[in-house]
Amino acid sequence: MAVDFENSIPIYLQVVEQLKSDIISGKFSAGERLPSVRDLALQLKVNPNTVQKAFTELEDMGLVFTERTNGKFVTEDIALIAKHKQEHADIITQKYMKTMEKIGFDKSEVIFLINNLGGNR
Amino acid sequence: MELLQCIDLNKSFGEKKILKNVNLTIPRGKIIGLLGKNGTGKTTLIKLINDLLTISSGQILVNGNPIGVESKKVISYLPERTYLDKGMTVEKTVEYFAKFYDNFDSEKAYKLLKELGLDTHQKLAKMSKGMQEKVQLVLVMSRNAELYILDEPLGGVDPATREYILDTILTNFNDGASVIISTHLISDIECILDSVIFIDNGEIILTAETDELRNRENASIDEIFRRMFKC
Amino acid sequence: MLKKLLNYDLKSIFKVIIIFYILAIFFGILTRVFFGFRNSLVLEILGKISQGAAISMMCSTLINNIMRMWVRFKAHFYSDEAYLTHTLPIKKETHYLAKFLTAIITLFVSFALVFLVLFTAYYSKENLLVFKNLLLPVAEAYDSTIVGLIALLVFVLFLEFFNILQCGFTGIILGNRMNNAKTGFSVLFGAVAFFVSQAIVLAVLFLIALFNTEFMNLFVTNTTLNVQTIKSMICVAISCYTLVSVLGCVTNIYLFKKGVNVD
Numbered sequence: 001m002a003v004d005f006e007n008s009i010p011i012y013l014q015v016v017e018q019l020k021s022d023i024i025s026g027k028f029s030a031g032e033r034l035p036s037v038r039d040l041a042l043q044l045k046v047n048p049n050t051v052q053k054a055f056t057e058l059e060d061m062g063l064v065f066t067e068r069t070n071g072k073f074v075t076e077d078i079a080l081i082a083k084h085k086q087e088h089a090d091i092i093t094q095k096y097m098k099t100m101e102k103i104g105f106d107k108s109e110v111i112f113l114i115n116n117l118g119g120n121r
Numbered sequence: 122m123e124l125l126q127c128i129d130l131n132k133s134f135g136e137k138k139i140l141k142n143v144n145l146t147i148p149r150g151k152i153i154g155l156l157g158k159n160g161t162g163k164t165t166l167i168k169l170i171n172d173l174l175t176i177s178s179g180q181i182l183v184n185g186n187p188i189g190v191e192s193k194k195v196i197s198y199l200p201e202r203t204y205l206d207k208g209m210t211v212e213k214t215v216e217y218f219a220k221f222y223d224n225f226d227s228e229k230a231y232k233l234l235k236e237l238g239l240d241t242h243q244k245l246a247k248m249s250k251g252m253q254e255k256v257q258l259v260l261v262m263s264r265n266a267e268l269y270i271l272d273e274p275l276g277g278v279d280p281a282t283r284e285y286i287l288d289t290i291l292t293n294f295n296d297g298a299s300v301i302i303s304t305h306l307i308s309d310i311e312c313i314l315d316s317v318i319f320i321d322n323g324e325i326i327l328t329a330e331t332d333e334l335r336n337r338e339n340a341s342i343d344e345i346f347r348r349m350f351k352c
Numbered sequence: 353m354l355k356k357l358l359n360y361d362l363k364s365i366f367k368v369i370i371i372f373y374i375l376a377i378f379f380g381i382l383t384r385v386f387f388g389f390r391n392s393l394v395l396e397i398l399g400k401i402s403q404g405a406a407i408s409m410m411c412s413t414l415i416n417n418i419m420r421m422w423v424r425f426k427a428h429f430y431s432d433e434a435y436l437t438h439t440l441p442i443k444k445e446t447h448y449l450a451k452f453l454t455a456i457i458t459l460f461v462s463f464a465l466v467f468l469v470l471f472t473a474y475y476s477k478e479n480l481l482v483f484k485n486l487l488l489p490v491a492e493a494y495d496s497t498i499v500g501l502i503a504l505l506v507f508v509l510f511l512e513f514f515n516i517l518q519c520g521f522t523g524i525i526l527g528n529r530m531n532n533a534k535t536g537f538s539v540l541f542g543a544v545a546f547f548v549s550q551a552i553v554l555a556v557l558f559l560i561a562l563f564n565t566e567f568m569n570l571f572v573t574n575t576t577l578n579v580q581t582i583k584s585m586i587c588v589a590i591s592c593y594t595l596v597s598v599l600g601c602v603t604n605i606y607l608f609k610k611g612v613n614v615d
Contacts, residue, residue: 005312007341010332042291047152047313050332134613135531168614172438175611193441204435220356221440 011046015054018044023063023074024085031076034064122185124149124268124299125170130179132165132323139165140323143179147268147299152313154331155303156346157320163303164201166320167272171198183268194223197266201273203253207246211239211256218260230263233289251282258286262293269300275309283309308343317342321350353442357450365420365458372413373465379406380469387473406473410466414513417462421455422520426538430528434614444609452601455517463510494579504586511593518600519545525607549596556592557585 005014022028034040037055041048055072058064062080066072075081100110125147132140140162147153157163168174170181172188183192205214211234219227234241237255245253258274274286291313294300302310311317311331319327326349331342338345379402386399428437429447437447484498491501523542530537561567566581 007308007311007343008335008339010335011312012332038296042288045287045291045313047291047315049151049315050312053332171435173435173612173614175613190441190443193439196439198435198439200435202432202435204432206433206436217360221353221442223441 005046012050012053012057015044015046015051016057019054019058020061020063020084020088024081024088028074030074030078030081032074033070034072034074036071123147123182124184126180126182127166127170128180128182130166130169130181131177132169132174133177138323140169143323143325145318145325145328147301149267149299150297151315152294152300152302154307154310154314154317154342155301155320156305156307156317156342157303158305158350161321162323163320164272165323167198167270167301167303170270171196195267197261197264197269199257199261199269199271199274201276203245203250203257205245205253205257205260207253208244210244211241214245214256214260215241218263222264224265225260226263226265229293230259233259233263233293251278254278255282255285258289262289265295267295267298269294269298271300271302273304274302275304275306287313307346308341311342314342319346319349354446354450354453357442357447358453361424361450361454362457364424365417365454366461368420369413369416369458369462372409372416373462376406376409376413376465376469377472379403379409380472382406383473403473406469410469413462413465414459417458418513418517418520421451421458421517422524424454425451425521426524426528429608429612430524430534430614434612438612438614444611445605448605448608451521452518452604455514459510459513459517463506494583504590508590508593511590511597515549515593515597515600516546518597518604519543519549521604522600522607525604528612545600549593549600552596553589553592557589560588 005011019028019034028034034055035043037048037051041051044051055064059066061084062077063075063084064072065075097107097110105113123146125145127143127145130140130143130145131138143166155163155166165174169176170183170188170192172193181188183195186192206217209217215227215230215234218225218230231241234256237252237259239252239256245256248256258271261269261271269290271290274290275283278286287310290300290302302314304310314331316328316330317334318325334342334345340348382402383399383406386395386402389395427433428451487498487501491498494501496504520542522545523538523540526541526545527534527536527538557567558571561571566578567585569581570585
């Protein structure tokens with residue numbers, strides 16, 4: 001899971017994004033135990049404090065919770081994960097639409113493109 | 122009690138002032154980059170902390186004590202040169218460290234040396250400089266220290282070695298310990314740093330948390346450094 | 353910690369001078385063997401050669417002993433290796449003391465070796481007799497024994513060698529406090545330290561002489577002094593020299609404790 005980080009953006013935010021996408025994609029499923037701070041830091045090749053900070057951020061979002069002795073787990077609240085997944089998808093779609101609008105496509109044309117994309121494969 | 126504190130620290134050689142009024146506090150549990158161009162006082166500061174230079178004026182406190190036996194027990198230092206007795210074998214060198222440092226973990230050292238695929242019966246003199254530097258790093262990181270001070274650990278090494286060095290540092294530093302890494306190659310290590318200290322012309326010109334700094338300046342530490350020093 | 357340091361220091365010195373020990377003993381034995389045959393010119397020449405070699409090896413042993421100590425002192429405290437030495441959790445005075453004791457022990461062993469070689473090469477009943485007859489009048493003149501005389505001579509010689517060695521340490525410590533030309537200054541300060549140590553002994557003798565007319569005769573007249581005066585003078589001089597050596601050690605520790613500036 002080594003990730004190339006963009007040095008101009010706070011690293012912990014990038015770790016948050018990385019973990020969030022792992023959770024909503026189901027790579028870490030609901031209720032699953034997450035790797036320890038130290039292990040994750042080694043995998044990602046970042047500072048343990050950065051991972052800790054990212055975990056805190058995810059806990060604030062409610063996606064991760066700490067069991068005092070056992071470590072950190074993905075939330076069991078499937079609805080919450082779904083909500084984050086939806087939000088995430090929305091953000092990406094909005095970005096995509098903006099780009100497409102810039103080069104002169106409207107919504108129906110985009111839908112047409114997407115539908116055709118499947119057909120051309 | 123702060124782990125390391127420099128108070129109004131000055132160092133001069135004759136008329137030449139190398140460090141000017143350095144005030145610095147290093148907390149526990151952080152990885153800190155000591156960043157500056159070559160010849161700006163990084164190594165001088167590090168040598169002062171390690172009792173290799175005499176202080177001209179000011180104070181250095183480690184856990185509240187001046188530099189001495191107590192500070193040396195908790196600081197594990199990697200100089201920017203090969204400094205071991207080259208007539209000794211790797212095995213003898215490990216033995217030497219184990220004898221003199223109570224917090225040296227021989228098992229860990231042997232494990233790491235084995236990973237390097239090293240013949241421990243070989244004399245240091247017979248090894249390449251790069252290999253000697255790796256052995257030194259292994260020895261330094263095999264101590265359960267409170268403060269690791271690594272002077273230019275990445276100077277002049279290839280990308281694979283760089284990765285090995287960073288991995289070794291990240292994997293092996295003691296829980297709750299701090300690491301000071303001095304370097305002028307910022308982009309290689311900036312993603313593992315908690316905070317940075319910029320030093321130029323013997324003066325500390327900036328200390329900051331890395332992520333805060335990135336947020337504030339909207340740029341990488343490397344870029345910020347270049348902007349500041351126009352190099 | 354002192355014991356551990358001493359262990360490494362002794363090994364590092366003996367590792368080198370043991371070669372000279374072996375060679376000296378080897379030539380000592382050869383000398384004896386060749387001198388055993390008195391009727392062959394060739395063997396006698398070989399004997400003379402071995403004798404020369406043995407003597408030069410004995411000198412080399414002592415010279416190398418001192419040089420190795422200086423080299424080790426500099427390497428350990430002021431070169432690349434100093435980066436490890438000074439970051440070990442050991443007090444500066446303990447570091448110095450290890451070198452001090454190493455100097456005494458190695459010099460002692462080297463002295464013993466010189467005697468061993470002399471004994472191997474020359475010991476025989478006749479030679480011993482010649483030697484005794486040579487020393488007896490001197491010993492008797494100072495109403496002492498031969499053994500006492502030899503012991504005194506050896507002690508003074510040992511003290512002298514040790515003082516040279518320690519003045520070298522002083523030179524290295526002071527020389528390395530300079531910002532450049534450290535080696536040059538080391539030699540200079542070492543020589544100065546040696547002359548100062550000699551001057552102190554002489555000055556003390558002179559001071560005593562100011563209050564003691566018997567002693568004063570040493571400085572102002574050519575007349576032979578009486579044996580008792582010479583004896584007490586030797587006593588004073590030797591104790592004074594011993595004291596100066598101890599003082600040198602204390603000074604060195606004091607200077608060394610002030611800290612080092614390693615390049």
